[in-house]
Amino acid sequence: MKFLRIGPPGAEIPCVMDEDGQARDISSLVPDISPETIPHLTESLAGADLARLPAVPEGRLGAPIARPRNVWCIGLNYSDHAAESGMDVPAEPILFSKSGAAVCGPTDPILKSAQMTKLDWEVELGVVIGRAALEIAPEEALDHVLGYCAVNDVSERAWQAERGGTWIKGKSYPNFCPTGPWLVTADEVPDPQALSMDLSVNGETMQRGSTDTMVYGVAHIVHYLSQFVLLEPGDLICTGTPPGVGMGMKPPRYLDVGDTVRLSVEGLGGQETPVVSAAEGR
Known part of the structure; x- marks a missing residue:
């Protein structure tokens, strides 16, 4: 999988890229791609139909992980x-x-x-x-x-x-x-x-x-x-x-x-x- 975050600083939408290169909003499954959610990130998306998740238009890309602890x-x-x-x-x-x-x-x-x-x-x-x-x-x-x-x-x-x-x-x-x-x-x-x-x-x-x-x-x-x-x-x-x-x-x-x-x-x-x-x- 390719994870990314789209949006203005501090308000990025967590996304995954589908097979067609379209960013899909996964915020209904995980609040962000962060130190808190990463241990269960792939489990949270298991079985999800990416094609049914909202498409996110191109925009500013944040770092693909929210601020790391280290x-x-x-x-x-x-x-x-x-x-x-x-x-x-x-x-x-x-x-x-x-x-x-x-x-x-x-x-x-x-x-x-x-x-x-x-x-x-x-x-x-x-x-x-x-x-x-x-x-x-x-x-x-x-x-x-x-x-x-x-x-x-x-x-x-x-x-x-x-x-x-x-x-x-x-x-x-x-x-x-x-x-x-x-x-x-x-x-x-x-x-x-x-x-x-x-x-x-x-x-x-x-x-x-x-x-x-x-x-x-x-x-x-x-x-x-x-x-x-x-x-x-x-x-x-x-x-x-x-x-x-x-x-x-x-x-x-x-x-x-x-x-x-x-x-x-x-x-x-x-x-x-x-x-x-x-x-x-x-």
Whole structure:
């Protein structure tokens, strides 16, 4: 299944896409696609005749899940991205987090504060947890995954690398995590380690890669995270980015107001996000 949410911020309608690509309103079955409803989401829709549910016209797409409790991220998870960053491949996954308030829709604008000087892009595979996981074995990990989505792990590199402390400062500004357009259930993604991905800025390709070059695959990431934290339904995991980020270019290139970022992950849809002044976009 492909889940999506359509409508203005805070008033999105939960939907599922039918076989003809039409969004169908499932709010009579579940109030939203959220951490509270995700544990029983597929059960709630079992046996439903999607063709009899109300069609929802095209409109703004929200993130396919309502604000997750946690957004977990994996750093330097592609060896060639680690190389362009001038860092060694990590002996264990690098863990950090983003604020849940950074999650936004796939066409919502990236907000650039006047204080930002090194605003960067990162196309990533997003993993959505379907049921709680704590200290699980690697072979059990994918059983805890509801599905997958496309993510842009937007980063302000100056805040991330030059202000001391942890990376979260450069990762958590509002709209720094465009997500979607869809949440595609795991049964429709038979191999999450075989998905192509790409990202362009103003029509120029910057990133082109595949999840098959991840240092640590999805199953290991879910297993590894569960050794340290309780993964909860609706948690979003951003699994790392291939090479081609602005920070790694010579000379570096960064986003500015007026730019447009487009990205896609195979089978999970695409995004198109403009960069706007934070003062005007909030």
